Amino acid sequence: MDLTLTSPVQYVPRVGPRMATLLKRIGIETVYDLLTYVPFRYKDYSLVSPISRVQPGEIVTVVGTLEYIRAFITKNGKRLVMGRLRDESGAIDISWFNQMYLVKTLHTGDMLSASGKIDWFGQKIVLSSPEYEVLKTAGEEHTSLHTGRLVPVYPETEGLSSKWLRGRIAFVLEQCLPQVTDRIPETIRTKQNLLSLSEAIRIIHFPDSAETAARARERLAFDELFLLILRSRRQKHLWKTTLKAKALPISKTQLQRFVSLLPFTLTSDQNQAISEITSDMAHPVPMNRLLEGDVGAGKTVVAAAGMYAAFIHGDNSALLAPTQILAEQHAKTLQLILEKAHGIPVHLILGGTKKQGVHTFPKTPGVYVGTHALLSKDRKLPNFGCIVIDEQQRFGVAQRAALREHTHGNLVPHQLSMTATPIPRTIAQTAFGNLDMSVLHTMPSGRKTVKTWVVPKSKRESAYQWMKKELESTHSQAFIICPLIEESETLTSVKAATTEFAKLKDVFAPLRVGLLHGRMKAEEKTDTLTRMHDRHIDLLVATPVVEVGIDIPEATIMVIEASERFGLSQLHQLRGRVGRREKPSYCLLFTENESPEVLTRLKALESVHSGPELAELDLTLRGPGELFGTRQHGLPGFTVATLSDTVLVSRVQSAVTGLLEDDPELGRFPYLREWSRESKIDNIQS
Ligand code: ADP
Ligand code: MG
Numbered sequence: 309m310d311l312t313l314t315s316p317v318q319y320v321p322r323v324g325p326r327m328a329t330l331l332k333r334i335g336i337e338t339v340y341d342l343l344t345y346v347p348f349r350y351k352d353y354s355l356v357s358p359i360s361r362v363q364p365g366e367i368v369t370v371v372g373t374l375e376y377i378r379a380f381i382t383k384n385g386k387r388l389v390m391g392r393l394r395d396e397s398g399a400i401d402i403s404w405f406n407q408m409y410l411v412k413t414l415h416t417g418d419m420l421s422a423s424g425k426i427d428w429f430g431q432k433i434v435l436s437s438p439e440y441e442v443l444k445t446a447g448e449e450h451t452s453l454h455t456g457r458l459v460p461v462y463p464e465t466e467g468l469s470s471k472w473l474r475g476r477i478a479f480v481l482e483q484c485l486p487q488v489t490d491r492i493p494e495t496i497r498t499k500q501n502l503l504s505l506s507e508a509i510r511i512i513h514f515p516d517s518a519e520t521a522a523r524a525r526e527r528l529a530f531d532e533l534f535l536l537i538l539r540s541r542r543q544k545h546l547w548k549t550t551l552k553a554k555a556l557p558i559s560k561t562q563l564q565r566f567v568s569l570l571p572f573t574l575t576s577d578q579n580q581a582i583s584e585i586t587s588d589m590a591h592p593v594p595m596n597r598l599l600e601g602d603v604g605a606g607k608t609v610v611a612a613a614g615m616y617a618a619f620i621h622g623d624n625s626a627l628l629a630p631t632q633i634l635a636e637q638h639a640k641t642l643q644l645i646l647e648k649a650h651g652i653p654v655h656l657i658l659g660g661t662k663k664q665g666v667h668t669f670p671k672t673p674g675v676y677v678g679t680h681a682l683l684s685k686d687r688k689l690p691n692f693g694c695i696v697i698d699e700q701q702r703f704g705v706a707q708r709a710a711l712r713e714h715t716h717g718n719l720v721p722h723q724l725s726m727t728a729t730p731i732p733r734t735i736a737q738t739a740f741g742n743l744d745m746s747v748l749h750t751m752p753s754g755r756k757t758v759k760t761w762v763v764p765k766s767k768r769e770s771a772y773q774w775m776k777k778e779l780e781s782t783h784s785q786a787f788i789i790c791p792l793i794e795e796s797e798t799l800t801s802v803k804a805a806t807t808e809f810a811k812l813k814d815v816f817a818p819l820r821v822g823l824l825h826g827r828m829k830a831e832e833k834t835d836t837l838t839r840m841h842d843r844h845i846d847l848l849v850a851t852p853v854v855e856v857g858i859d860i861p862e863a864t865i866m867v868i869e870a871s872e873r874f875g876l877s878q879l880h881q882l883r884g885r886v887g888r889r890e891k892p893s894y895c896l897l898f899t900e901n902e903s904p905e906v907l908t909r910l911k912a913l914e915s916v917h918s919g920p921e922l923a924e925l926d927l928t929l930r931g932p933g934e935l936f937g938t939r940q941h942g943l944p945g946f947t948v949a950t951l952s953d954t955v956l957v958s959r960v961q962s963a964v965t966g967l968l969e970d971d972p973e974l975g976r977f978p979y980l981r982e983w984s985r986e987s988k989i990d991n992i993q994s
Pocket of ligand 2: 608
């Protein structure tokens with residue numbers, strides 16, 4: 309059978325079902341997957357030296373004839389294979405540990421190319437544990453895979469070595485590389501001075517030099533970004549050209565009325581965002597906008613303007629929050645600015661429907677606030693003109709789609725998502741390119757920067773003493789956050805918080821210490837937060853489930869335990885919970901880790917107080933997974949591209965823009981059109 313790019317990898321000679329199972333573990337299922345399995349580094353074995361010239365410490369390749377090869381067990385029980393390699397200039401000993409089988413595969417008289425490090429062995433020098441390959445003739449080193457060149461090293465898994473992968477990849481390169489078709493239009497390739505795709509694939513495995521390897525990598529990264537950006541642009545285009553919504557325009561006077569009844573003055577960013585949202589909603593195309601703003605930036609009131617516009621047209625709105633605490637907080641705010649001010653009923657919907665029986669809702673338009681319980685099947689929700697999703701990354705595609713189903717006929721509700729996670733520019737341009745964005749850069753006035761210190765182990769006790777004095781003298785409150793050990797709240801982290809709680813009760817007596825974690829019942833959580841809010845608790849020990857949005861106005865100290873386990877953005881969001889009023893506020897980052905990198909990373913928080921800037925830093929230091937909790941957020945599984953490469957992202961962006969300006973429907977590039985259609989509109993990052 310002829311191998312094609314889509315053939316299952318098990319049909320590649322010397323792969324078979326057993327190795328195919330192992331390959332599947334590293335994501336390789338087809339010949340094409342194998343071809344595009346990118347090495348993460350290269351070993352430089354390109355220095356080929358006459359044997360007489362090698363020096364201890366060097367990494368070299370030597371080519372010669374094997375004079376003998378023998379296996380030993382050394383005095384201290386080590387299993388050793390020794391051999392001797394000779395060329396015209398001299399001879400050198402070779403040693404391998406724990407590879408006794410070599411005496412069967414290598415034979416006296418073989419022509420060998422061997423690459424590795426020259427070491428001392430007693431008084432002699434020896435080439436220790438080299439990579440090797442047997443050559444048929446002395447001239448064969450040009451086609452060698454494992455020695456005498458830059459040698460690719462792949463991400464390995466147990467039972468799959470780089471050496472084995474190299475052999476199989478070299479085989480499919482030879483057999484199948486000509487079948488690879490380039491997806492980037494030729495004009496773009498020329499203009500951007502890119503290698504062809506097949507060249508790039510060949511070179512990424514077996515480059516002549518570090519420079520060509522870098523060009524190959526650039527080309528492959530270009531492709532990943534190109535397809536991602538093209539897809540999100542096309543999704544945006546399809547959303548706007550195929551979906552319909554009810555137009556919900558709001559007049560200047562009406563908007564003025566909304567603004568004039570607010571208990572505070574809007575910031576200019578809030579005004580700007582409100583005008584973007586209301587102008588989206590004035591059109592018969594569904595809004596698909598993301599509102600980004602730090603905790604406390606005042607997103608709820610901006611969303612409320614959209615709900616107000618819906619109400620004017622007799623339409624309902626929904627606000628979906630990731631937790632009960634946040635839903636309650638949103639409801640409280642909306643009751644003030646929509647219900648009290650304008651008589652718009654606000655319904656808070658929590659828990660299941662069993663107890664209450666099937667709910668029927670009043671005919672009068674209103675605002676429905678709730679957690680995912682809102683989406684429960686037996687709840688007869690009314691139709692919505694506007695839906696708002698807070699921290700949308702916490703909800704699945706299906707949940708978001710379920711909410712959109714409550715709509716008038718074929719119309720799609722206007723949709724606003726909100727997030728406190730700052731989105732670096734490159735991510736906004738790529739993965740989120742299908743969304744319109746509004747950003748609240750500034751905080752409502754009266755917010756202070758939170759003075760931040762990294763506190764090493766040795767200063768912990770004095771930090772506690774300082775806190776105690778500060779809390780007593782200013783009558784303020786503190787949070788102590790214990791880290792989430794795994795992705796979801798686990799027993800271990802609950803235990804960490806519980807243990808810490810017991811300890812701190814003594815340390816801080818007579819101050820009142822409370823405990824909050826995700827395994828507590830909803831009522832218990834609410835009760836604890838209410839007590840914190842009403843100042844019956846001075847110090848709250850909590851896991852990070854303490855929601856990003858909770859508002860405890862009198863809290864001035866935020867302590868984060870094992871702070872090195874958090875991303876910078878996360879830490880910034882946590883510290884955003886203090887400093888909500890005029891009082892000076894503090895964030896103490898405890899860490900027992902003393903490595904300089906960790907301390908430098910954490911110290912960034914002492915001087916940087918901008919969420920987006922910290923997000924950019926996170927992105928360069930730890931990658932996008934850190935920001936968004938990996939795949940959840942629909943971020944691509946890049947293998948070559950990184951979203952911190954702003955230069956490449958802009959290049960790709962302008963290439964995509966040019967392409968779509970020239971050919972918006974991709975009529976001349978049906979294969980690109982097909983690809984970008986792969987994800988249906990419901991799957992869209994929305
Ligand atoms: P977040 O962006 O974290 O969701 P909220 O919308 O919960 O922030 O607002 C935080 C607090 O700030 C709320 O109590 C809200 O009423 C208040 N707030 C919002 N905008 C302003 C403003 N322009 N001036 C003063 N307070 C504001
Ligand atoms: Mg909020």
